[in-house]
Structure formats: structure tokens, C-alpha cells
Amino acid sequence: MKQLFKGFALGAALLSAQPALAADRELLNTSYDIARELFAAYNVEFGKHWQEKTGETLEVKQSHAGSSRQAQAIIQGLRADVATFNQVTDIDILHARGGLIPENWAERLPNNSSPYYSTMAFLVRKDNPKNIQNWDDLVREDVALVMPNPKTSGNGRYTYLAALGYAQDEFGDDQASIDEFLSAFLGQVRVFDSGGRGATTTFIERGIGDALLTFESEVLNLADRFEDGEYLVITPSVSFLAEFPVTWIDDYVKQNDTEALAKEYLTHLYSEDSQRLLAGFNYRVHNETVKQENKDRFRDLKLKSIDDIAGGWEKAMADHFASGGKLDQLQRRR
Amino acid sequence: MANAHRRVGDQPWVRRSLIGTALLLAMFMLVIPVVVIFAQALSAGWSTFADNVTDQYTLHAIGLTLFVAALTVPLNLVFGTALAWSVTRFHFPGRKLLITLIDIPFAVSPVIAGLLYLLLYGRNGWLGGWLANYDVQLMFSWPGIVMVTVFVTCPFVARELIPLMQQQGSEEEEAGVVLGASGWRIFRKITLPNIKWALIYGVVLTNARAVGEFGAVSVVSGNVRGETNTLPLHVELLYQDYNVVGAFASASLLAAIAMLTLVVKAFVEWRQSRPIVSTPEKEVS
Numbered sequence: 338m339k340q341l342f343k344g345f346a347l348g349a350a351l352l353s354a355q356p357a358l359a360a361d362r363e364l365l366n367t368s369y370d371i372a373r374e375l376f377a378a379y380n381v382e383f384g385k386h387w388q389e390k391t392g393e394t395l396e397v398k399q400s401h402a403g404s405s406r407q408a409q410a411i412i413q414g415l416r417a418d419v420a421t422f423n424q425v426t427d428i429d430i431l432h433a434r435g436g437l438i439p440e441n442w443a444e445r446l447p448n449n450s451s452p453y454y455s456t457m458a459f460l461v462r463k464d465n466p467k468n469i470q471n472w473d474d475l476v477r478e479d480v481a482l483v484m485p486n487p488k489t490s491g492n493g494r495y496t497y498l499a500a501l502g503y504a505q506d507e508f509g510d511d512q513a514s515i516d517e518f519l520s521a522f523l524g525q526v527r528v529f530d531s532g533g534r535g536a537t538t539t540f541i542e543r544g545i546g547d548a549l550l551t552f553e554s555e556v557l558n559l560a561d562r563f564e565d566g567e568y569l570v571i572t573p574s575v576s577f578l579a580e581f582p583v584t585w586i587d588d589y590v591k592q593n594d595t596e597a598l599a600k601e602y603l604t605h606l607y608s609e610d611s612q613r614l615l616a617g618f619n620y621r622v623h624n625e626t627v628k629q630e631n632k633d634r635f636r637d638l639k640l641k642s643i644d645d646i647a648g649g650w651e652k653a654m655a656d657h658f659a660s661g662g663k664l665d666q667l668q669r670r671r
Numbered sequence: 672m673a674n675a676h677r678r679v680g681d682q683p684w685v686r687r688s689l690i691g692t693a694l695l696l697a698m699f700m701l702v703i704p705v706v707v708i709f710a711q712a713l714s715a716g717w718s719t720f721a722d723n724v725t726d727q728y729t730l731h732a733i734g735l736t737l738f739v740a741a742l743t744v745p746l747n748l749v750f751g752t753a754l755a756w757s758v759t760r761f762h763f764p765g766r767k768l769l770i771t772l773i774d775i776p777f778a779v780s781p782v783i784a785g786l787l788y789l790l791l792y793g794r795n796g797w798l799g800g801w802l803a804n805y806d807v808q809l810m811f812s813w814p815g816i817v818m819v820t821v822f823v824t825c826p827f828v829a830r831e832l833i834p835l836m837q838q839q840g841s842e843e844e845e846a847g848v849v850l851g852a853s854g855w856r857i858f859r860k861i862t863l864p865n866i867k868w869a870l871i872y873g874v875v876l877t878n879a880r881a882v883g884e885f886g887a888v889s890v891v892s893g894n895v896r897g898e899t900n901t902l903p904l905h906v907e908l909l910y911q912d913y914n915v916v917g918a919f920a921s922a923s924l925l926a927a928i929a930m931l932t933l934v935v936k937a938f939v940e941w942r943q944s945r946p947i948v949s950t951p952e953k954e955v956s
Contacts, residue, residue: 400895413793413796413799414811
């Protein structure tokens with residue numbers, strides 16, 4: 338029995354020995370996988386801002402995993418104050434299945450509650466040997482592509498929808514030509530990885546493929562990380578508007594008594610300094626000043642939203658990604 | 672037995688190639704990976720290793736992992752002993768069924784176990800919804816982690832004790848009863864000394880599994896860094912952060928715990944087998 342208490346005391350001592358627990362306020366942010374560095378930086382900035390404003394010290398706790406899994410955890414009782422996701426559908430589910438937020442959540446903050454956004458771009462190898470400039474270069478017989486699987490990853494879905502958006506602009510109402518283009522495009526994909534990071538590894542570490550198709554933020558990060566010109570970022574003429582939606586979770590902020598704090602945490606993402614920080618992580622932002630500062634980094638292109646391309650997420654999922662949907666039909670055709 | 676062995680090994684080259692293959696396999700599947708863990712952990716030098724280990728979140732993960740083990744092991748020690756005692760010393764309807772049920776945590780994948788607890792105790796679960804009304808949150812906090820760890824590790828102690836206690840029989844305890852000893856005294860003076868080493872072995876195994884459990888914990892943890900992140904989860908998180916050295920530094924702590932477990936286990940096995948070794952049989956082998 339003595340040992341039991343000793344063990345218990347030791348564990349309790351180690352748990353309580355964390356200096357971080359000394360903060361006046363706490364906030365839990367659930368986020369997607371690759372946003373760790375981003376929010377680690379933002380939390381420091383926001384902590385300062387909050388202390389200036391209220392005098393209270395703040396500790397923001399972070400939880401990171403795939404955003405669908407995070408949504409599921411929140412519905413099952415993970416008492417997060419805010420959700421910062423990379424897929425609109427995963428926040429919708431918090432309303433539809435969890436009843437934790439109101440249906441009009443997207444209208445509560447500017448720009449569809451999406452403080453930053455990105456788009457789908459290409460990463461090609463040194464000197465761009467296959468001369469890839471736009472979507473129509475990707476369907477050439479000699480080009481091998483690497484992208485995440487649209488069946489399992491939001492990232493892959495965005496790329497598929499971006500290609501569809503391009504084809505719609507190119508062929509107008511000619512559905513047969515659109516289908517043919519998409520089928521040829523999918524035919525050139527050498528590896529469908531299950532997620533974004535996996536696709537990056539396939540392209541960089543295993544050296545497979547001529548072009549990697551993923552978020553612009555990710556390809557810019559990669560191009561920055563390697564020596565000059567080792568990899569080049571290609572921005573197509575048309576691409577998909579990938580929103581990064583955020584929301585506070587009404588039921589939980591009431592329980593946790595963090596409503597004002599959670600709202601400020603998200604609103605502050607729209608401030609000029611925060612927008613500059615976000616741009617530093619290679620996300621596109623709405624603030625005009627920051628936009629001007631980064632206009633070389635983020636090339637102009639035509640961005641199409643999910644409503645433009647497929648008439649909303651619900652319709653897109655049913656028409657394109659459901660079992661037996663357009664994606665399955667096009668892949669079977671090959 | 673000894674003769675049968677000798678027959679297989681009659682030809683030296685058969686023996687040598689078999690031993691060689693076994694050694695080679697052990698080398699590639701066991702020894703090298705363990706060496707790699709430590710080599711990677713120290714690849715950027717001792718100071719980086721120390722920085723990684725004393726990182727605020729790593730320390731918290733170590734604390735949480737030990738805390739969970741410190742709750743799990745005593746619980747399962749009491750539960751396993753009580754269970755083994757009742758099924759080996761008493762006959763009652765459903766006894767066989769009970770012995771079979773003990774193995775459920777072994778038969779079920781830990782991820783499924785985690786999901787079951789989530790569906791039962793989560794906010795939308797049968798019990799979780801009711802508990803939420805009283806502001807009790809079990810999942811995505813440390814009680815949930817302890818619950819699934821207890822579930823996953825509950826067979827170890829009982830499984831160690833049952834065969835031993837069956838083999839030993841209950842004569843000594845019956846003698847105690849006849850001589851008028853109380854139940855507690857019988858347990859303390861007769862049963863406990865008999866099962867001592869098996870019990871310690873069970874505890875060692877329980878502890879090893881409780882410290883290393885990933886699947887079930889991952890489902891109910893919520894991955895909140897500095898709050899519900901155990902050491903195995905922390906290793907994965909660091910690895911996905913591209914912090915390979917940090918991941919291996921944390922992994923080396925787990926490996927060190929595992930090796931310590933093996934040392935204790937070897938010692939316990941040696942203690943258990945001592946009476947047999949000291950008999951004249953030794954000369955035969």
C-alpha cells in the first residue's frame with residue numbers, strides 16, 4: 338500500500354510540477370495536423386495581446402490530428418473552446434451531428450469565418466524539365482503526378498476540384514470533354530498517397546513523379562526548405578479556393594466560461610500583425626497591406642470556390658466523392 | 672528431450688546454420704532497432720538529447736505516463752489477485768465463463784477497446800451523456816486514459832496467477848482453515864508467499880503494457896499537448912512534427928523502461944526457477 342501512495346504522489350507531483358499550469362486563463366484549440374508551428378507562433382503573439390488587454394496570463398493548449406478526427410472527438414466530448422480546421426465540412430458536422438454550434442457559424446466572422454486561405458499548386462523538380470506551367474500540361478503522356486487520394490484526404494479532394502474548375506473554364510458546357518480531361522488527369526497520377534504529408538514524402542524522399550500537387554502553403558514551405566532552385570513552385574492559372582474555417586464552440590465555451598476569450602482569440606487572427614504572421618507561414622490572407630507586401634510570393638490566379646465548381650460541399654461529396662460517384666466512374670474508365 | 676535435441680543437431684552444419692539464422696534474425700529484428708533508437712536519440716549530441724527530454728511537454732508526458740501506470744498497476748494487482756483467488760479456490764456456476772472472459776482484452780484490438788469506451792462514456796454515449804449532466808468528463812482527460820489502460824492490462828496478473836494457483840491446489844489453505852486461521856491471515860501467511868514471484872511477474876508485465884499502450888489511449892486521449900499526451904503518443908507527435916531526434920529521445924526513454932522491465936523479469940524468472948535448478952536434474956542437462 339505504501340508503494341501505491343508513493344507512486345500516486347510521484348505522478349501527482351510530476352503532473353503539478355508543470356510551470357505552465359500557473360496561467361490565469363486556459364484555452365483549448367483543436368486544430369489540423371500540419372498547423373502546429375503556425376499556432377505555436379500565434380499563441381505566443383495572442384498571449385501578449387490578451388495580457389495587454391486584460392492583464393491576465395493565458396495558456397493556450399493545442400490538440401492536433403486530422404480535422405475529421407478532431408471533429409469526431411469534439412462531438413464525443415473533447416471540450417475544446419475553438420476549432421481551427423482545414424475543411425469546412427468538418428465544422429459543419431459540429432452543427433449537424435453535435436448540435437454544438439449554430440447553423441450560421443460561417444457568418445459570425447469575416448470572409449466566411451476563414452481568416453486565411455490557400456489554394457492548390459504544383460511543385461516541380463529543378464529547372465522544370467517537363468515544362469509544366471498549367472493544368473493542361475499535367476495530362477501529357479510523359480508527366481507523372483503525385484497527389485493525396487481524393488477518397489481519403491481533403492487535400493486530394495481540393496486538387497481534384499481544382500482540376501475540375503480548370504476543365505469547366507476550358508470546355509464550358511461540354512461535359513464529355515470535361516470528363517475526358519479529368520480521366521486523363523487521374524490517369525497520369527503515379528501515386529495516390531493517403532494524406533498530404535505522405536504525398537510530400539513520396540515526391541521528395543522517394544523521388545517519384547514530375548509534379549507534386551498539394552496546398553500552395555505546403556509547396557512554398559518545401560521550396561523554401563531546400564536549396565535555391567532544387568524545387569520550383571508553379572501556380573496554375575485557375576485553382577481552388579481552399580478555406581481554413583474557424584469557430585468557437587458555443588456549448589463548450591459556455592461550460593468552460595471562455596466565451597469572450599475564445600471570440601477574441603479568433604477575431605485577433607484578422608488583425609494586421611496576425612495576418613502578417615499567417616502570410617509568413619505561406620497562407621494567403623485578406624488584409625490589403627499584407628497582401629501588397631507578399632504579392633511576389635502569392636501569384637495572382639483565378640480562385641474558384643466550392644459553390645462555383647460543384648454547388649456546395651454537400652453536393653460535391655454526393656456527386657463526386659461518394660462510392661460510385663464521378664471520381665469512381667472516371668477512374669474505372671481507364 | 673535431451674536425446675531428441677541431439678538427433679536434430681547430429682550434423683554440425685545443420686546446427687550451425689540454424690543457430691546462425693536465429694542469431695541473424697534476432698540481430699536485424701531486435702538488436703539493431705534498439706541500437707538505432709539510442710543512436711538516433713543521441714545523433715545530435717548529449718545536450719540536444721537532454722534538451723529534448725527536459726522539454727516541458729516531454730516532462731509532462733513522462734509524468735502522465737507514470738501517473739497512469741501508478742493507478743493502473745495497483746488496481747489490476749488487486750483485481751487480478753481477487754479474480755485468480757476466486758476462480759481457483761472456489762467452485763461456482765459461471766466459473767469457466769469468467770476464466771474465458773478474462774481474456775477479452777487480449778482478444779480485442781486495443782483500438783476497438785478505446786472506441787467502445789468512447790461510445791459508452793463519450794458525450795453522446797449511454798453513460799457519458801448522463802455523466803455530462805453532472806459535469807463529469809471521463810473521455811479526453813486522464814480518467815479516460817486510466818480506464819482504457821486498466822482494461823487493456825487487466826488479464827496480465829490473473830493470467831499469471833491462475834495456472835500456478837491451480838497447480839498448487841488448496842491443501843495448505845484448507846489446513847489453515849482447519850487450524851482456525853482467519854481468511855486474511857491465510858492469505859497473508861500461505862497464499863501470498865506461494866504466489867509472490869508470479870504476482871511480481873504479472874505486475875512487471877502490467878506495468879510494461881500500461882506504460883507502452885498506444886492504440887486504446889490514442890482514441891480517448893484527445894491529443895492535448897501538455898494535458899492528455901502520454902509518452903507513446905508524444906513520440907508519434909514529435910515524429911510528425913519532423914522532430915526526429917526528439918521523437919527518438921522520447922522513444923529511448925520508453926526503450927529504457929522496457930529494458931528495465933526485462934531485467935526485473937529475468938530476475939523474477941530466475942527466482943521462480945531456482946528450486947528446480949537446484950535439484951539433481953541439473954546434471955542431466
